[in-house]
Amino acid sequence: MNQKNLLCSAFWAGMMGVCGFSAWPDVVWTDYPGNPLDMPMPNGNRSYMANVLWNPDLHKYQIWYEQGSIDLVTYAESVDGIHWTNAVLTTGLKVDDLLVGRGYYLYNPAWDYPYKGYFFGRGGDLGDHVRFAESKDGIVWENNQALDMSDATVSGQTISSPDGHAVMYNPAFPESPYRMYLKTGDFTSVMQSSDGINWLWKTYATLDEGFHITAIIQIRENDFRAWGFRVYDTPGIQSFRSADGLEFEILEDPVAVVGGGGPAGSWNDNRNYHPSVVYDGNGQFKMWRSGRNEATGNYRMGFATGVDADLVTPVTDWEIHP
Numbered sequence: 001m002n003q004k005n006l007l008c009s010a011f012w013a014g015m016m017g018v019c020g021f022s023a024w025p026d027v028v029w030t031d032y033p034g035n036p037l038d039m040p041m042p043n044g045n046r047s048y049m050a051n052v053l054w055n056p057d058l059h060k061y062q063i064w065y066e067q068g069s070i071d072l073v074t075y076a077e078s079v080d081g082i083h084w085t086n087a088v089l090t091t092g093l094k095v096d097d098l099l100v101g102r103g104y105y106l107y108n109p110a111w112d113y114p115y116k117g118y119f120f121g122r123g124g125d126l127g128d129h130v131r132f133a134e135s136k137d138g139i140v141w142e143n144n145q146a147l148d149m150s151d152a153t154v155s156g157q158t159i160s161s162p163d164g165h166a167v168m169y170n171p172a173f174p175e176s177p178y179r180m181y182l183k184t185g186d187f188t189s190v191m192q193s194s195d196g197i198n199w200l201w202k203t204y205a206t207l208d209e210g211f212h213i214t215a216i217i218q219i220r221e222n223d224f225r226a227w228g229f230r231v232y233d234t235p236g237i238q239s240f241r242s243a244d245g246l247e248f249e250i251l252e253d254p255v256a257v258v259g260g261g262g263p264a265g266s267w268n269d270n271r272n273y274h275p276s277v278v279y280d281g282n283g284q285f286k287m288w289r290s291g292r293n294e295a296t297g298n299y300r301m302g303f304a305t306g307v308d309a310d311l312v313t314p315v316t317d318w319e320i321h322p
Contacts, residue, residue: 026239026251026252026255026256026308027225027239027285027306027307027308028256028257028306028307028308028309029255029256029257029258029285029287029304029305029306030257030304030305030306031257031258031302031303031304032082032302032303032304032305034082034303035267035268035300035302035303036267036268036291036300036301036302037082037084037288037300037301037302037303039065039076039084039087039300039301040074040076040084040087041067042067042087043067043068043072043074043089044066044067044068044071044072045067045298046066046067046068046069046072046298046299046300047065047066047067047074047299047300047301048065048066048274048290048291048292048299048300048301049065049066049101049102049164049274049290050063050064050065050274050276050288050290050301051063051064051065051103051104051105051214051276052064052081052276052278052286052288053105053106053107053278054278054280055107057109058077059079060077060078060079061077061078061079061080061081061278061286062075062076062077062105062107062138063075063076063077063078063084063288064090064103064105064117064138065301066101066102067089068101069099069101070099070100070101070102070120070122071094071099071100071101072089072101073089073090073093073100073101073103074087074088074089074090075087075088075089075090075138075139076088081278081286081288081303082303088139090138090139090140090141091139091140091141092133092135092140092141092142092144093117093119093133093141093144095121095144096124097123097124098121098122098123098124098126099121099122099123100119100120100121100131100144101119101120102119102120102163102164102165103117103118103119103120104117104118104164104165104166104167104214105117105118105138106167106169107138108169111134113134113135113136113142113143114135114136115134115135115136115137115138116132116133116134116167116169116196117132117133117134117135117141118130118131118132118165118167118180119131119132119133120165121146126146128158128159128161129146129147129149129159130146130147130149130159130165130180130182131144131145131146131147132144132145132147132196132197133145147197147199148198149191149199151198151199151200151201152180152189152191152199152200152201153184153189153201154184154189154201156185157184157185157186157187157189158184158185159182159184161183161212163183163212163214163229163231163232163273163274164183164212164213164214164228164229164274165180165181165182165183165212165213165214166180166181166213166214166215166216166226166228167179167180167181168180168181168216168218168245169196170218173192173245175192176192176193176194176200177193177194178192178193178194178195178196178199179191179192179193179202179245180192180193180199181205181213181216181226182213183210183211183212183213184210185210186209186210187204187205187209187210188204188205188210188211188212188213188228189201189202189203189204189205190202190203190204190205190246202246203246203247205246205247205248208250209230210230211228211229211230211238211240212228212229212230212273212274213226213227213228213240214227214228214229214274214275214276215227215228215275215276215277215287216245217277217278217279218245219279219311222243222244223241223243224241224242224243224244224245224248225239225240225241225277225279226239226240226241226242226248227239227240227255227275227277227287228240228275229273229274229275232271232273232274233270233271235254235260235261235268235269235270235271235272235273235291236253236254236259236260236261236272236273237254237255237258237259237260237272237273237275237289238250238251238252238253238254238255238259239251239252239255239259257304258272258275258287258289258302258304259272260272261291262291264294265293265295266291266293267291267293267298267300267302268289268291268292268293268300268302269293269294270291270292270293270294271290271291271292271299272289272290272291272302273289273290273291274289274290275287275288275289276288276289282311282312282313283307283308283309283310283311283312283313284305284306284307284312285305285306285307285308286303286304286305286306287303287304287305287306288301288302288303289301289302289304290302
């Protein structure tokens with residue numbers, strides 16, 4: 001049975017008129033029967049740890065995924081989220097002997113570099129750290145740099161996991177337009193930044209434990225959705241919801257249909273994790289998640305579609321304009 005955190009507070013009762021999130025329906029997911037996706041792997045033997053966005057200017061989905069472990073970051077495009085073309089290795093991310101990957105990407109055509117990427121770096125004197133780079137096309141990356149996160153972590157909490165994070169940009173956010181959600185030790189921290197480079201610790205995401213948040217979407221002013229997972233080697237994807245993008249409550253653990261590991265012999269019987277989610281509007285969602293098969297050790301990617309009936313506009317409510 002799906003577990004829901006029904007902790008009640010005066011704040012949430014005031015916001016929702018209910019105790020916790022029990023009145024907020026979950027997204028209902030349908031798994032793609034052709035999973036795993038047949039992703040291009042010309043340079044490696046993996047296709048996983050993806051981050052996807054919809055580019056309204058190209059009218060395409062853009063994906064970045066890895067063909068190696070924290071390595072061989074690959075870019076591709078799709079019109080349906082299932083069939084991917086124009087796959088090419090990115091450039092400018094590899095630095096000396098460091099491993100760089102697990103990126104989370106933002107797109108804004110108003111920026112000088114429309115693409116901003118936040119990456120996990122491992123190795124050298126820096127150890128585990130967060131990196132930043134920017135790009136004009138999502139393929140060639142420039143200004144690759146390690147970020148000083150010393151003001152973005154609390155004493156005793158460290159950045160010590162490569163398994164995922166999420167970043168949001170909204171000029172309407174109070175205080176600062178950038179937010180990062182990153183597991184620091186046993187907790188999930190929320191950091192904020194005025195420029196996307198210099199980060200300050202804001203708060204814990206008020207989760208009962210630490211999660212790798214790898215997908216986050218603001219649907220409306222007071223409706224934030226997030227998806228993540230606890231650890232890479234235990235299949236399980238969780239969903240979360242928040243009214244302010246800071247204090248989150250867990251909705252499903254695991255998410256029905258797509259959250260648990262697959263049956264023995266399936267592409268994700270050993271691991272099922274690292275979701276990336278895009279909201280298409282009118283209650284329609286798409287999810288890409290990583291998995292591993294126990295017998296072969298193959299890392300692949302699965303696809304699913306989701307619907308939140310509360311967000312769907314009935315046909316009877318449409319207006320016809322000549």
